[in-house]
Amino acid sequence: MRRVGIVDTTFARFDMGKAAIDELMTHATDIKVVRRTVPGVKDLPVACKLLIEREGCEIVVALGMPGPEPIDKMCAHEASTGLIQVQLMTNTHIIEVFVHADEAESQEELAKLAEKRTREHAYNVYLLLKHPERLTEMAGTGQRQGWKDEGPLGKRDVKRKGGQDATKHGGAEAKAVTAVEGAVHRG
Amino acid sequence: MRRVGIVDTTFARFDMGKAAIDELMTHATDIKVVRRTVPGVKDLPVACKLLIEREGCEIVVALGMPGPEPIDKMCAHEASTGLIQVQLMTNTHIIEVFVHADEAESQEELAKLAEKRTREHAYNVYLLLKHPERLTEMAGTGQRQGWKDEGPLGKRDVKRKGGQDATKHGGAEAKAVTAVEGAVHRG
Amino acid sequence: MRRVGIVDTTFARFDMGKAAIDELMTHATDIKVVRRTVPGVKDLPVACKLLIEREGCEIVVALGMPGPEPIDKMCAHEASTGLIQVQLMTNTHIIEVFVHADEAESQEELAKLAEKRTREHAYNVYLLLKHPERLTEMAGTGQRQGWKDEGPLGKRDVKRKGGQDATKHGGAEAKAVTAVEGAVHRG
Amino acid sequence: MRRVGIVDTTFARFDMGKAAIDELMTHATDIKVVRRTVPGVKDLPVACKLLIEREGCEIVVALGMPGPEPIDKMCAHEASTGLIQVQLMTNTHIIEVFVHADEAESQEELAKLAEKRTREHAYNVYLLLKHPERLTEMAGTGQRQGWKDEGPLGKRDVKRKGGQDATKHGGAEAKAVTAVEGAVHRG
Amino acid sequence: MRRVGIVDTTFARFDMGKAAIDELMTHATDIKVVRRTVPGVKDLPVACKLLIEREGCEIVVALGMPGPEPIDKMCAHEASTGLIQVQLMTNTHIIEVFVHADEAESQEELAKLAEKRTREHAYNVYLLLKHPERLTEMAGTGQRQGWKDEGPLGKRDVKRKGGQDATKHGGAEAKAVTAVEGAVHRG
Numbered sequence: 016m017r018r019v020g021i022v023d024t025t026f027a028r029f030d031m032g033k034a035a036i037d038e039l040m041t042h043a044t045d046i047k048v049v050r051r052t053v054p055g056v057k058d059l060p061v062a063c064k065l066l067i068e069r070e071g072c073e074i075v076v077a078l079g080m081p082g083p084e085p086i087d088k089m090c091a092h093e094a095s096t097g098l099i100q101v102q103l104m105t106n107t108h109i110i111e112v113f114v115h116a117d118e119a120e121s122q123e124e125l126a127k128l129a130e131k132r133t134r135e136h137a138y139n140v141y142l143l144l145k146h147p148e149r150l151t152e153m154a155g156t157g158q159r160q161g162w163k164d165e166g167p168l169g170k171r172d173v174k175r176k177g178g179q180d181a182t183k184h185g186g187a188e189a190k191a192v193t194a195v196e197g198a199v200h201r202g
Numbered sequence: 203m204r205r206v207g208i209v210d211t212t213f214a215r216f217d218m219g220k221a222a223i224d225e226l227m228t229h230a231t232d233i234k235v236v237r238r239t240v241p242g243v244k245d246l247p248v249a250c251k252l253l254i255e256r257e258g259c260e261i262v263v264a265l266g267m268p269g270p271e272p273i274d275k276m277c278a279h280e281a282s283t284g285l286i287q288v289q290l291m292t293n294t295h296i297i298e299v300f301v302h303a304d305e306a307e308s309q310e311e312l313a314k315l316a317e318k319r320t321r322e323h324a325y326n327v328y329l330l331l332k333h334p335e336r337l338t339e340m341a342g343t344g345q346r347q348g349w350k351d352e353g354p355l356g357k358r359d360v361k362r363k364g365g366q367d368a369t370k371h372g373g374a375e376a377k378a379v380t381a382v383e384g385a386v387h388r389g
Numbered sequence: 390m391r392r393v394g395i396v397d398t399t400f401a402r403f404d405m406g407k408a409a410i411d412e413l414m415t416h417a418t419d420i421k422v423v424r425r426t427v428p429g430v431k432d433l434p435v436a437c438k439l440l441i442e443r444e445g446c447e448i449v450v451a452l453g454m455p456g457p458e459p460i461d462k463m464c465a466h467e468a469s470t471g472l473i474q475v476q477l478m479t480n481t482h483i484i485e486v487f488v489h490a491d492e493a494e495s496q497e498e499l500a501k502l503a504e505k506r507t508r509e510h511a512y513n514v515y516l517l518l519k520h521p522e523r524l525t526e527m528a529g530t531g532q533r534q535g536w537k538d539e540g541p542l543g544k545r546d547v548k549r550k551g552g553q554d555a556t557k558h559g560g561a562e563a564k565a566v567t568a569v570e571g572a573v574h575r576g
Numbered sequence: 577m578r579r580v581g582i583v584d585t586t587f588a589r590f591d592m593g594k595a596a597i598d599e600l601m602t603h604a605t606d607i608k609v610v611r612r613t614v615p616g617v618k619d620l621p622v623a624c625k626l627l628i629e630r631e632g633c634e635i636v637v638a639l640g641m642p643g644p645e646p647i648d649k650m651c652a653h654e655a656s657t658g659l660i661q662v663q664l665m666t667n668t669h670i671i672e673v674f675v676h677a678d679e680a681e682s683q684e685e686l687a688k689l690a691e692k693r694t695r696e697h698a699y700n701v702y703l704l705l706k707h708p709e710r711l712t713e714m715a716g717t718g719q720r721q722g723w724k725d726e727g728p729l730g731k732r733d734v735k736r737k738g739g740q741d742a743t744k745h746g747g748a749e750a751k752a753v754t755a756v757e758g759a760v761h762r763g
Numbered sequence: 764m765r766r767v768g769i770v771d772t773t774f775a776r777f778d779m780g781k782a783a784i785d786e787l788m789t790h791a792t793d794i795k796v797v798r799r800t801v802p803g804v805k806d807l808p809v810a811c812k813l814l815i816e817r818e819g820c821e822i823v824v825a826l827g828m829p830g831p832e833p834i835d836k837m838c839a840h841e842a843s844t845g846l847i848q849v850q851l852m853t854n855t856h857i858i859e860v861f862v863h864a865d866e867a868e869s870q871e872e873l874a875k876l877a878e879k880r881t882r883e884h885a886y887n888v889y890l891l892l893k894h895p896e897r898l899t900e901m902a903g904t905g906q907r908q909g910w911k912d913e914g915p916l917g918k919r920d921v922k923r924k925g926g927q928d929a930t931k932h933g934g935a936e937a938k939a940v941t942a943v944e945g946a947v948h949r950g
Contacts, residue, residue, distance in 0.1 A: 210528050210529065211529075212524055212527040212528060212530060212531075212532040213532055213533070214528070214529045215531035215539055215540065215541050216529050216542050217528055217529035217541070218528075219525070219528050220528075220529075237525060238521065238524075239524040239525040239527065239528040240482075240517070241510070241532065241534070244473060245482065247473055247476065247477060248473075248476035248477060248480065248482055248483075249482075251477055252480060255480065273462075273489065276462075276466055277469070280466065280469045280470055280473060281473075283470065283473070284473040284474075284476075284477065287473075287474070287477055288477060291477060309542040309543045310542070310543055313542040313543055316542075
């Protein structure tokens, strides 16, 4: 079993941790998730470090929903800086998934964005852990988590597979889709 | 006895340290508080580190009231960055409680905010130390310390229990309330 | 003899180092000052670290007068970040005393501010070194170095004793005043 | 074989990694490239560190295309800070090649900029690895990667050789041009 | 022989490295300069660290000319932060000499500023290395490198000796001037 850490916050207004776990479980059956929750994004870095150093996690997802004010943006910046530091101290990837409260017009849209971005980054975590070569196949293709992919410059937008859409088909099918995607990217 | 560190400042205009100690004592009888006071928020990081490394504190509360000017915001940013660094150097949580001088309209409102935020974060410290699983039960529920909770997206605001309100009932009762809260969150 | 480090700059337009030494000598006779001067504030961090690690200083005062331009503010920010890092690397307090060129209207006022802030922070250094419990007595009382204290919220402004004013009375008397102050704060 | 690391992102909209590899191969036949791809620029620092510490890379190229929004600029800043930290932790150069989405008017121009900057910095990597003295010959000459060089102050603009232009002539010829360039700079 | 490191960039539009070496040679005959050149200011920190740790340099001069755009200011900030980190990791002074492209009206003025600031800071390096006590004699005197000194507050501007002017007289005479300067400051 590969151990994946997930840390989220009580500050967030969407259960990002649950979405991340659900997505990971869709793609792999040999992953054990260790989850922690902290008050806010500035508490994420040390929580991630503890998951890596004391719980043996090979990779961690750090989930947060910073508020819309300048002070919130600054908190997010401080958290991000800390998350990078932890990665360098532990030689371990932490995928930061932050959804800013001012990214969407309505609460409903914000919730959808939070779920989609979380799922698509959880898929990135799966790839980094088990199929890093597939990320290289997607290099320079303008991937966007939560929003429509922008695609490579000067070409039509390339819609990304995997992530939230894939989960509609359930675990096994999703993995089949992923395999095709790998093939497409290689082609 | 579990040791909890508390550091506050002479710059602050409210005795946040006293409020933090009072709140912690309400929730637990087996906690020993070690308190230090420094001139300003930029002096907090090393003071927290000393409490962790030389006084054996398992968790620390860092309390400050940054002023309203741009230079004060910068000081707070530098302090926050330092507090995150200390956490990573010591593998120990530090809960930062900053109340900005421009968050309230009047001195009276600011004092109330300082007390409420301090107490609610002291409660977070208690949870991190003794019941971290309860924080996971609150994941994504839009908790706000000092202000009314925002609640999860697309639902009615969920008023948070514990913190300042809980203290009105005294220690034992508060713990009972907390137990119910845990049950509610699980339900 | 307790060793206190003092670092100032050739960029500053006031001899802050001299004021700091004079103030420290007023309060204690068993302190040995080790002084260094560097070109600008960005040179302060490593100079402080050398005083701590190679000269055995138990605490350091870092003195600077950043200019009024945005680039000067950025330099001050970088210096402050470095000073916090040094504290965390050495587990030693460094009291930063920065006077910004745009804090006063006239050169004369700026010089007075530089002297007063330096002296009041030198007094903080003295307290941190020899009477840290007195700082806790002043927790949340709105102390301001160089300017009139703001005092606790919702009460009349509490004028701070010690610092520049105290020095008017000489060392022994100042200490007596300080003792009274401690008593008042306790009362 | 000297090992050179290359890390790029799936966020970028141009295959910068491919351009970097192609340019490096043009200049040297004894270089082995190790390539990794991560989701975004904030994932670059730890990926670079892993290439240095686990794959034995002597130098690394970090490639990214930050978006045009303030939040994207902040991400780039955080990534850059992390990349400098990695260099200091490993005593190894990492050449950061960031192309900002708002640097060009059209997608076509942006793609050209991305290719040219990547190639010219890949050439810098080649020089740092094998001919660092040639960089000193170019000291103070206003080199710009991706755009026309600005040249030294008060003289006509000096167009830089090597980089993208050189590759038009193929590997062997390019190296001849480079040798001439070295001679010119020495003359 | 004392070893002094000098790192400059190909991005700069003035040969700051040459000016620094020339100035240092004017003041001392027992200094050996080790010079490196990197592409831009963000490459300076690790190059300085390598000079200190692998080439035995006791002090380093980091030279750069950041461009006029916000992104250039950010690069300079990141570089400065890194340079401070290197100093703290190595307990060694690095004197940063940055000349911003928007500090002067014309190319000619910018070149003069670059030369003067470089020479005056090279003189600071000489003092830090061999006569640190002379810097203390200049504490609080408003020294400015490249521009006219501002002098202490409330007094006439004090023109600084040494640096570019001193070099007009050649090495021996310059040292004599410096000796007088020291005496003046002591007087």
